[in-house]
Amino acid sequence: MEFTLLGNALIGAAALWGSIRYLDRDGRLTAAAPRPWDVALGASMLGLVVGRLWAMIGAGTNPLTHLFDVLLIRGGVDTVGASLAFGAALAWGYRDRLAVATDAIAAPALFGLAGWHGGCLVRGACAGTPTTLPWGVEGTGGVFRHPIEVYAALLLVGGGLLIARAWRTGSLPGRLGSLAVVVAAGSRALTEPLRLHLGSGLLGFYLVGTLAGIVMFAIAGRKGHRPRPQQPAEQA
Amino acid sequence: MKLHLAALAALSIIIAACAPDASGTASAVGDLPRATPDEIIALVAADPRPAVVNVWASWCGPCRSEAPLLRQAHAEYGDRVLFIGVDIQDTQESAQAFIEEFGLDFDHYFDPHREVPAAWGGLGVPLTYFLATDGEILTLHNGILDERTLVEGIDSLLAGS
Numbered sequence: 001m002e003f004t005l006l007g008n009a010l011i012g013a014a015a016l017w018g019s020i021r022y023l024d025r026d027g028r029l030t031a032a033a034p035r036p037w038d039v040a041l042g043a044s045m046l047g048l049v050v051g052r053l054w055a056m057i058g059a060g061t062n063p064l065t066h067l068f069d070v071l072l073i074r075g076g077v078d079t080v081g082a083s084l085a086f087g088a089a090l091a092w093g094y095r096d097r098l099a100v101a102t103d104a105i106a107a108p109a110l111f112g113l114a115g116w117h118g119g120c121l122v123r124g125a126c127a128g129t130p131t132t133l134p135w136g137v138e139g140t141g142g143v144f145r146h147p148i149e150v151y152a153a154l155l156l157v158g159g160g161l162l163i164a165r166a167w168r169t170g171s172l173p174g175r176l177g178s179l180a181v182v183v184a185a186g187s188r189a190l191t192e193p194l195r196l197h198l199g200s201g202l203l204g205f206y207l208v209g210t211l212a213g214i215v216m217f218a219i220a221g222r223k224g225h226r227p228r229p230q231q232p233a234e235q236a
Numbered sequence: 237m238k239l240h241l242a243a244l245a246a247l248s249i250i251i252a253a254c255a256p257d258a259s260g261t262a263s264a265v266g267d268l269p270r271a272t273p274d275e276i277i278a279l280v281a282a283d284p285r286p287a288v289v290n291v292w293a294s295w296c297g298p299c300r301s302e303a304p305l306l307r308q309a310h311a312e313y314g315d316r317v318l319f320i321g322v323d324i325q326d327t328q329e330s331a332q333a334f335i336e337e338f339g340l341d342f343d344h345y346f347d348p349h350r351e352v353p354a355a356w357g358g359l360g361v362p363l364t365y366f367l368a369t370d371g372e373i374l375t376l377h378n379g380i381l382d383e384r385t386l387v388e389g390i391d392s393l394l395a396g397s
Contacts (some may be wrong), residue, residue: 049382060338068297074380075301127388132396140366140375141392196387198308 005074008119016040019108023164031106033094040105043089048073079200087181098217099125099220103167103176110160110180111219117156120149124145128194144196159183176222178213184233265332268323268346273355276345280318282373286393287318288386291353291363293326294334299379300360303338305386310342313390319343324350324361366393 023029029036045054055076056063063070090109120126126140128148136144144183163176179200189206257277264274271279273293280287290306310319321344323331328346335344359378366375366389375389 055302061300061304066297066300069301072298072301072380074382075298076305076383082256123382125382127384130391139392140388141396143392145388196384196391198305198312198383199385 004123004125005124006115011119011122012044012112012116013041014120016108016112019111019164020105021161023167029104029108031159032097033101036108039090039093041111043086043093044112046089047082047086048077050085051077051079054078054081079202083205083209086174096138099174099177102180103171103173103175106176106180107160107164107167108129108162110156110183112161113155113184114153117149117151120147126142126150128191128196148194153195154190155187155190156183157196160185172221175217178216178220181216184209184214185213229233237263252280265335267328268331268344270347271322272351274358276320276322276352277367277371278322281369283318284369285318286318286369286396287320287367287371288390288393289320289322289345289352289365289367290332290381291324291358291361291365293361294392295326295328296361300334300338302362302381303334304331304384305381307341308349309340309386310340310391314342316394317390320345321345323355324348329383332397361385364389366390368393368396 011146017037020029020040024036034037048197050069051071052070052075053063055078056066056069058078059076061069069075089103090102090105091098094105126147126149127145128135128151129146130136130143131146132144133146135147137147139145159180160183163179166179185208192201192206193204195201203228242356246386262302276289277377280289288306288309290302292303306319306321309317313319319342321335321340323334324345324347326346326348331344333345334340345380353361356373356376358365358376364377364386365373366377368374374393377385
């Protein structure tokens with residue numbers, strides 16, 4: 001792994017760890033989502049590996065015959081594979097308390113993701129499409145460009161702050177986790193047109209992710225409003 | 237739990253084993269011609285397009301990882317940007333197998349004595365040079381390319397041409 005990219009990962013991990021520590025200062029977070037650091041970091045690592053394997057297979061490289069290539073993270077990590085693996089691992093880790101636990105870990109996950117994006121400042125890799133706006137960053141060839149990763153990080157931090165506040169005050173189970181999916185996918189969907197990429201990009205995937213989050217949010221709300229069935233003893 | 241992990245590992249191996257891998261097949265690519273650094277500059281200057289010159293080797297792991305990006309970039313920008321590959325410290329057979337494996341459908345030159353990086357600068361391999369239409373080297377990227385870096389380099393070339 002390239003060292004500057006490792007710096008990016010460390011900033012993301014530090015943001016995740018710091019926000020977990022802050023939100024868990026009264027022990028509420030670990031009560032709702034035990035071992036949040038282990039589960040979130042484990043899910044991130046699994047996402048990274050699956051995304052890398054996905055990218056290699058997609059590019060026609062057999063990971064079994066080129067095991068060393070798996071380590072070349074900068075050679076490409078497929079976002080679709082990584083996101084799905086991260087979500088699946090998180091859901092598996094909290095399968096017995098999915099709604100409550102994902103609500104608790106939603107804000108730290110967004111802050112961690114924001115740290116990963118904001119880490120572009122360390123490695124000088126924030127640039128998107130050209131701009132004449134005063135906050136444009138100078139890229140290759142002296143062209144000023146949108147600091148696109150900073151935009152994404154700011155959107156994620158804003159969403160994370162709102163979710164953290166809502167979590168402290170209470171919400172219907174599953175809603176904040178769903179909202180985090182909307183924020184994570186939506187922030188990428190909003191910034192995707194300003195990104196530099198080959199081909200058509202991933203706007204469709206992020207729009208589907210945003211829609212999926214909205215649907216989950218609506219379902220969580222309906223479930224939350226549903227009256228709890230009475231037990232036979234209570235009916236008697 | 238162990239059963240689930242074993243099933244997951246088995247599935248991963250099956251999926252991975254299904255991935256295409258062209259290494260070991262007979263090469264349809266001919267011998268790569270030799271070219272000096274000056275000759276490559278002259279080639280770029282004679283072409284109306286700016287150029288991306290990628291220095292690679294078949295034994296280089298990062299080169300394998302960035303090769304699909306170069307193929308994709310060539311398919312997308314090949315009409316506006318000239319792509320040139322320079323294979324260093326390699327054998328003709330390995331180079332041809334590499335080009336065929338990754339479908340690198342642009343011109344490549346053979347540089348067994350590493351003359352291009354020696355003349356143009358750069359550390360190790362891979363190296364990517366972004367050249368203006370007159371052959372001037374505008375930017376050098378040391379090491380493996382990622383998608384954003386490659387597209388930014390190309391975008392800047394097109395903005396300046």
